[in-house]
Amino acid sequence: MNIVITSTGNTTDSKFDLRFGRAAYFCVYNTHDQSTKFIENENAEAQGGAGTKSAEKIIELDVKRVISGDFGPKAKELLDKFKVQMVMLDDGNSTIEAIINKIS
Amino acid sequence: MPRRRRLRKVVAPPGFKGYKPYGHKENNRMVELNYEEYEAIKLADYDILNHEEASKLMGISRATFARIYESARRKIAKALVESSEIKTVFGNAHLDNDWFLCTSCHARFNQPESNTNACPICKTNNIEPIINND
Numbered sequence: 001m002n003i004v005i006t007s008t009g010n011t012t013d014s015k016f017d018l019r020f021g022r023a024a025y026f027c028v029y030n031t032h033d034q035s036t037k038f039i040e041n042e043n044a045e046a047q048g049g050a051g052t053k054s055a056e057k058i059i060e061l062d063v064k065r066v067i068s069g070d071f072g073p074k075a076k077e078l079l080d081k082f083k084v085q086m087v088m089l090d091d092g093n094s095t096i097e098a099i100i101n102k103i104s
Numbered sequence: 105m106p107r108r109r110r111l112r113k114v115v116a117p118p119g120f121k122g123y124k125p126y127g128h129k130e131n132n133r134m135v136e137l138n139y140e141e142y143e144a145i146k147l148a149d150y151d152i153l154n155h156e157e158a159s160k161l162m163g164i165s166r167a168t169f170a171r172i173y174e175s176a177r178r179k180i181a182k183a184l185v186e187s188s189e190i191k192t193v194f195g196n197a198h199l200d201n202d203w204f205l206c207t208s209c210h211a212r213f214n215q216p217e218s219n220t221n222a223c224p225i226c227k228t229n230n231i232e233p234i235i236n237n238d
Contacts, residue, residue, distance in 0.1 A: 088212040102225055
């Protein structure tokens with residue numbers, strides 16, 4: 001199963017990003033082989049529709065769960081439709097590695 | 105440009121994909137019943153609510169509710185008279201799915217395919233539903 005965690009940087013030491021649509025990077029974590037892959041979010045600086053575009057990207061990546069700080073109404077709607085589980089965490093100080101350790 | 109359609113809140117989707125008549129002359133007729141129409145029939149005729157209350161539950165105006173209800177009844181009548189199949193389709197529904205809070209790690213999450221009662225982060229069962237009003 002693939003899980004996406006929003007990240008502020010492209011290493012596992014980076015801090016978790018509380019924003020979904022405008023997160024700097026998406027960390028794709030594969031629960032089978034425990035690999036991580038970082039994808040730059042080209043919608044981070046978008047004028048509008050960042051949430052929708054990011055949600056579309058998540059759906060393309062065939063992800064079953066997304067971990068972020070909060071989701072906008074449009075992103076929520078789209079992820080809901082494609083049955084992607086959304087998880088919201090409040091702690092912006094934890095690193096990607098800490099979150100991966102928690103969920104595995 | 106017409107005004108955008110408000111999404112109609114549906115508490116639970118119908119527990120079936122459709123209904124088929126039997127003992128009739130074969131035909132390929134089919135009526136598509138939207139989720140919101142199913143919900144309207146359920147609220148008005150099964151839960152016996154008046155249109156005012158039912159429309160509030162679905163997040164739409166009373167007049168819109170009446171319109172959806174009317175269309176649902178006509179579709180069902182059409183299906184009965186013409187002995188055609190009824191198929192349920194998503195329509196403009198917004199499913200009122202549940203959000204949960206984990207009391208151990210304070211993660212909030214939804215359960216799109218809810219079979220488990222465990223928190224996706226810390227795997228404990230200390231979860232409680234959040235009543236979400238947005």
